[in-house]
Amino acid sequence: MQANKPENFYQNVKDALAQPDLKMIIRRTTDKAEAKRAEAIANFPGFENARKQGQKVKDHTIKYMDHYLAEFEKNALAQGTIIHWASTAEEASKIVLDICRQHEAKKVTRSKSMLGEEIGLSHALDNSGIERVETDLAEHIIQLAGDPPSHIVWPAMHRSREDVIKLFREYHKDPTYSEEIIDLVRSARRDLRTKFLTADIGISGSNFLLADSGSSCTVTNEGNAELTITPPKVHIVTAGIEKLVPSMAHAIPLLRLLTRSATGSEITQYITFHNGAKRPNDADGPEECHMVLVDNGRTKMLADGMEEMLRCIRCGACMNHCVVYKHIGGHAYGSVYPGPMGSVLTPHLNSLEVANKQTHACTLNGRCEEVCPVNIPLPKLLRSLRAQSWDKKYEPLTNRFVVKAFAALAKRPMLFQWVSSCGVIFMKLCSRKGWIRSMPLAGGWTRNRDLIEPESKTFMQQYKAMKKAKSDGA
Structure with a gap:
């Protein structure tokens, strides 16, 4: 097997998700490691x-x-x-x-x-x-x-x-x-x-x-x-x-x-x-x-304010608890160090321009920080690298456009709610029997997984209805 390269991260991920047994093999080990760690900590x-x-x-x-x-x-x-x-x-x-x-x-x-x-x-x-x-x-x-x-x-x-x-x-x-x-x-x-x-x-x-x-x-x-x-x-x-x-x-x-x-x-x-x-x-x-x-x-990590990453004792706990790693495995990261810790280390061992995609391979759910034995704030470090990547304009133009468009919407609540309502209607039209198997402009999501059909109303619509019901009841 040839080593993947960090700059080809998106293709590496597609290749990993296309392997039918990889996720099962990885989870067999990481789930066991997760359970054994929990037992060891409890004792x-x-x-x-x-x-x-x-x-x-x-x-x-x-x-x-x-x-x-x-x-x-x-x-x-x-x-x-x-x-x-x-x-x-x-x-x-x-x-x-x-x-x-x-x-x-x-x-x-x-x-x-x-x-x-x-x-x-x-x-x-x-x-x-x-x-x-x-x-x-x-x-x-x-x-x-x-x-x-x-x-x-x-x-x-x-x-x-x-x-x-x-x-x-x-x-x-x-x-x-x-x-x-x-x-x-x-x-x-x-x-x-x-x-x-x-x-x-x-x-x-x-x-x-x-x-x-x-x-x-x-x-x-x-x-x-x-x-x-x-x-x-x-x-x-x-x-x-x-x-x-x-x-x-x-x-x-x-x-x-x-x-x-x-x-x-x-x-x-x-x-x-x-x-x-x-x-x-x-x-x-x-x-x-x-x-x-x-x-x-x-x-250089010391000079760049990333000294917290130097605490790492290479235990691998962050990988064993990472929802992204459990789906794609280590090779997809294209680096010696995969998972959350690798997404922070690789930009410094290689370069942020080459490895900026890895910094986005994270849901920022915080599980990695929660289990790190030396309290490395991995989500914070990843956010910092994302900000640096944005400032240096390493992000693709399409990503920059989407983020700026979202920022413009978020500053206009009424317009945001109207677009959200339209989005719910559109997703409902694309759903079949409670699931969305394909949808225009969402191929990256639906290529390897089905999306669950959304509720009929947006969060804000449900919130307003709940508030009104409470007010009427009072």
Whole structure:
């Protein structure tokens, strides 16, 4: 599957809605995640307090980011980690490739990292002729399928079990012919085990960077990060600069929020803190450790007043509760980061001119903000981006005309009510048996869904009638 592009958002959405089983497959996972999160929050009475604490930790670190970056660098260097700074995605990928070439690496293993996807590391490794092995089970599936991720926590959400069975039978040297999930997992384990042990370099992301110790924290359910990092002689970490927290004590409340919001569990199977290269008395570990700290638009977000988005801990809760994402999936957004958080991030990682359509992929119902573990006001940020897009005249002329026409109507109540009455009559004429299956000038709505027949009277007409009835009754 070829990755969609953000500038083709409308066509991407049409293609997604035309896939008969996609919505069912997506909702099967997101509805379960939504229910599990609700249960986990209900069993954690201190969630709101932890949420406020997590927000304060992130806001404090973002405010004093220059101080904590300097502290992290100093302490990481003391641990034996080699620090690299990257301003752009291209620069970050080049740094990683240069390290691989210096060590004449033929095979690298990767644990799941959205930052790695953001900087295009997968394509860079493939194009350089280095064998890339994705070790997260879901990433392994989409690597075999040639797909980009469709979710930041469950990258293979768009693939059914039948798809996975077919892929494993085609690509695994020792495939299972059982269709049971446990046997499919064993098949992946058999295929990946020798690759873990024979990799020249292991590449990981980081969930948190601890400034006071120079440590990097990974959070997984499969142990693949540990197997990616420990056997190879060289370990490379790629991390966004917003991953910083002051200390272990500040990481703990964020960890409690992350796991409950992401998977609905109290804690994941593996939370590991990595502290540079192997010491003389250590039994195992990499002989060399590199850390690539990536900006790629993050400081620009600070300058543009979008610093609240830098709180994001990549839990995916906003996607799981988004009515738009549940209909179109992740690929339609045409970006590494889909859903509400992606609609805010993509204009900064790419450009607002290219990705302004994503800012409209939202009903502004506020569910994303309601479930965000660090209280990111996503609807407010999206409204701000829409306003910027309007001011810079990125919106199509037809959209600008419609908005201006509505504004003109809204300033003239009598005319607005008359047009509304005409609209109701027109919609009633287009309806059959309570539904509108097609209607002139509304193809975008009726192409993939039916509209319910409206009431016979407008809201204002019903309101006036109710008021009159009350007055007569009095």
